[in-house]
Amino acid sequence: MNASLLQLPPLSLYIHIPWCVQKCPYCDFNSHALKTDIPHQAYVDALLEDLDQELASVQDRQLQSIFIGGGTPSLLEPAQMKRLLDGVKEKIDCSDELEVTMEANPGTVEAGRFKLFQAAGVNRISIGVQSFQEDKLTILGRIHDGNEAVNAAVQANSLALRSYNIDLMHSLPKQGVGDALSDLKQAIELAPPHLSWYQLTIEPNTQFHSKPPTIPDDEVLADIFDAGRQALIDAGYVQYEISAFAKPGYQCQHNLNYWRFGDYIGIGCGAHGKITDVKQNKIWRTSKVKHPKGYLDPAKDYTFDRWSIDEEDIALEYFMNRLRLVEPCPRNEFSHYTGLSEQAIANPMNKAIDKGLIEQSESHWQVTPLGQRFLNELLNIFMENG
Known part of the structure; x- marks a missing residue:
């Protein structure tokens, strides 16, 4: 990253x-x-x-x-x-x-x-x-x-x-x-x-x-x-x-x-969060204690788990969200929100383009109607790259 x-x-x-x-x-x-x-x-x-x-x-x-x-x-x-x-x-x-x-x-x-x-x-x-x-x-x-x-x-x-x-x-x-x-x-x-x-x-x-x-x-x-x-x-x-x-x-x-890979704080029983930390150069995931009894126990922390997304998983997590949207995806947004260069996903992106699942312009990627219909296949291409 x-x-x-x-x-x-x-x-x-x-x-x-x-x-x-x-x-x-x-x-x-x-x-x-x-x-x-x-x-x-x-x-x-x-x-x-x-x-x-x-x-x-x-x-x-x-x-x-x-x-x-x-x-x-x-x-x-x-x-x-x-x-x-x-x-x-x-x-x-x-x-x-x-x-x-x-x-x-x-x-x-x-x-x-x-x-x-x-x-x-x-x-x-x-x-x-x-x-x-x-x-x-x-x-x-x-x-x-x-x-x-x-x-x-x-x-x-x-x-x-x-x-x-x-x-x-x-x-x-x-x-x-x-x-x-x-x-x-x-x-x-x-x-x-x-x-x-x-x-x-x-x-x-x-x-x-x-x-x-x-x-x-x-x-x-x-x-x-x-x-x-x-x-x-x-x-x-x-x-x-x-x-x-x-x-x-x-x-x-x-x-x-969510789908644009934005950040969100999660509070309450079982709530999940995603937070970007530019200073540490990490993207964090959080989850809170699930059961109300445990969450309300003053002796316990509200946070159940906190972990950073592995670098090899970031691109997949980004596209699992972003490709749900019909709107074009700005190419520079990928680097800004993941910390990765486009080169990191060049192979799967080219494969998706060759299969007619994504169209590419100088500034954007666009999921095609075929890509929307076969979204799981499209995501598998990025999963195989991880």
């Missing part, structure tokens, strides 16, 4: 709220079904103390975005959410255009509190709808119904937020093209500024992994994606990432920073 090449990228903050009402069978996130009351005040105290220990990572940068994920962050009391966000803003200089996203489930109790969360400082809500169809919601273990999902979106739309997102899954058990498009059509009719439309995958350490449901075969998956993508484009959405579609100007800035 060349110290003269490495530069500080933009900075975001990820905050993890680990509790949810019940664990969904497909979920592999660090979430814990509620067994007792949430320790609202104690957890916010811990988050702010966790952040204090991360302030050296800021390195005179402004915070560009905050993403509050989970679990179900909207289970946190709005007053404590306000205390949390006010505390962050006291500790870190924030951009005037700060995007503050909170994930929420569309149950009526939570949706009714959207206005309170807006007053607390949230200006973007991501609603975990997944499906509007009752049989699919049951299979997915969701606690809301289709009407509650619609009502949550209507309420979010009424608040004049900076933006809001609907999370929707496709390729669900027993789902054909018609079913998937019906869900998508209902989401489009609600006209959210942003739509995350992603394929159900069976992950390790989930209920679905131990008892796998029957999901559509590859041919049906391809038909669902092609038809759905076209429906979204016809409705005025722009695909800017594999699973993310937005009306022009409404891309999620926080996720863009």
Whole structure:
């Protein structure tokens, strides 16, 4: 890694709220079904103390975005959410255009509190709808119904937020093209500024992994994606990432920073972070203690692990993120954010270009439609170079 090449990228903050009402069978996130009351005040105290220990990572940068994920962050009391966000803003200089996203489930109790969360400082809500169809919601273990999902979106739309997102899954058990498009059509009719439309995958350490449901075969998956993508484009959405579609100007800035290999501080149970250290010429990864009991134990550190990315892995990690985006990738950004010269990836890049997976200009690399369709093959080319 060349110290003269490495530069500080933009900075975001990820905050993890680990509790949810019940664990969904497909979920592999660090979430814990509620067994007792949430320790609202104690957890916010811990988050702010966790952040204090991360302030050296800021390195005179402004915070560009905050993403509050989970679990179900909207289970946190709005007053404590306000205390949390006010505390962050006291500790870190924030951009005037700060995007503050909170994930929420569309149950009526939570949706009714959207206005309170807006007053607390949230200006973007991501609603975990997944499906509007009752049989699919049951299979997915969701606690809301289709009407509650619609009502949550209507309420979010009424608040004049900076933006809001609907999370929707496709390729669900027993789902054909018609079913998937019906869900998508209902989401489009609600006209959210942003739509995350992603394929159900069976992950390790989930209920679905131990008892796998029957999901559509590859041919049906391809038909669902092609038809759905076209429906979204016809409705005025722009695909800017594999699973993310937005009306022009409404891309999620926080996720863009992830995919552009930006930096992010991670606080809360199991939160991950990525921090560039120009002085030490290293890129660090961090992870926090996963279980709430351990995280709230005053005798323990919040940080579970901290390690630097090996130089031979940096290029792969960069492209695993950057190639998810449809936008062209500035070639000079690769060196600035990895500390590597282009020569380090000349062989795999030329191979990808020869296969028609990437196009190259003097200033940019661009993933081709073929490269988007065969992204795993494209990433394998860079993996083989490691």
